[in-house]
Amino acid sequence: MSIYRVIHRRMKLNLTKPLIVFDLETTGLDLVNDRIIQISFIKVHPDGKEERENIFINPEKPIPAEVTLLTGISDADVADAPTFKQKAKDLSDKFAGCDFAGYNSNRFDVPMLAEEFLRAGVDFDFLKCRLIDAQNIYHKMERRNLAAAYKFYCGRKMEDDFEAHKADQDTEATWRVLQGELDMYAPGNQEEADRVLNNDMDELAEFSRMNDFVDFAGRIIWRDMTDKDGNQLLDATGKPRRHEVFNFGKYKGWDVAEVLRKDPGYYSWMLASDFTYNTKQVLTRIRLREFNNK
Numbered sequence: 001m002s003i004y005r006v007i008h009r010r011m012k013l014n015l016t017k018p019l020i021v022f023d024l025e026t027t028g029l030d031l032v033n034d035r036i037i038q039i040s041f042i043k044v045h046p047d048g049k050e051e052r053e054n055i056f057i058n059p060e061k062p063i064p065a066e067v068t069l070l071t072g073i074s075d076a077d078v079a080d081a082p083t084f085k086q087k088a089k090d091l092s093d094k095f096a097g098c099d100f101a102g103y104n105s106n107r108f109d110v111p112m113l114a115e116e117f118l119r120a121g122v123d124f125d126f127l128k129c130r131l132i133d134a135q136n137i138y139h140k141m142e143r144r145n146l147a148a149a150y151k152f153y154c155g156r157k158m159e160d161d162f163e164a165h166k167a168d169q170d171t172e173a174t175w176r177v178l179q180g181e182l183d184m185y186a187p188g189n190q191e192e193a194d195r196v197l198n199n200d201m202d203e204l205a206e207f208s209r210m211n212d213f214v215d216f217a218g219r220i221i222w223r224d225m226t227d228k229d230g231n232q233l234l235d236a237t238g239k240p241r242r243h244e245v246f247n248f249g250k251y252k253g254w255d256v257a258e259v260l261r262k263d264p265g266y267y268s269w270m271l272a273s274d275f276t277y278n279t280k281q282v283l284t285r286i287r288l289r290e291f292n293n294k
Contacts, residue, residue: 035059111216118277153180
């Protein structure tokens with residue numbers, strides 16, 4: 001039986017807007033200094049239509065030998081490819097109004113993509129997107145790598161269907177794993193309530209979160225607000241009220257807005273320092289919000 005026939009019987013996601021299932025290959029793991037060399041994505045529409053693209057990117061810097069060995073992508077392969085800046089507007093238009101899904105994407109692929117957009121001068125707002133991470137779902141439910149997840153959820157060896165470390169191949173595998181996860185943890189397929197995952201993008205995005213980061217690098221985090229006696233403060237809907245605090249340096253644990261009021265120079269220092277563009281973007285948004293709320 002064809003693998004595609006098996007997969008196409010899998011659960012259709014309850015999408016309220018398009019979902020971008022994607023994977024990146026990069027020159028390394030440093031969000032500030034490394035660059036994308038390949039981006040592959042499947043745009044899944046609410047009606048079930050799937051569009052695929054696989055794009056090589058010229059990183060405008062040499063690809064390390066170990067990366068070429070791992071991915072098979074060499075300097076020659078990307079020499080005539082567009083730079084990310086040349087593709088940024090087109091990708092931003094295609095991704096507008098979409099949610100995102102990947103494998104380990106919340107920790108790496110989304111932050112790296114956000115950095116590339118900002119370097120290219122394109123302010124793509126990931127805060128408006130729900131971020132689904134198939135790895136986080138897998139680790140929380142089964143407590144391992146994409147190949148193991150593929151065998152577990154799809155019933156096949158990944159090496160039989162795909163080549164490792166190819167963004168387009170990993171994207172296809174991730175899309176199948178995500179569908180397999182929803183099949184396995186669907187209501188009616190699990191006896192224990194805490195092992196049920198509903199086919200709902202809000203629930204999947206919340207379940208995919210592994211931290212309380214405000215920015216992708218975790219320099220600013222969310223913290224529940226309390227009164228002077230340490231009691232948790234709730235909003236009108238009964239949910240905890242939260243505020244942004246710094247997660248590093250001399251102001252670690254301090255309310256970001258308070259620091260910006262007391263020490264305006266700290267904002268200038270962060271903008272001039274080697275923080276990610278996303279961290280600077282988040283900090284600027286908080287500063288503008290507080291200025292407009294005066």
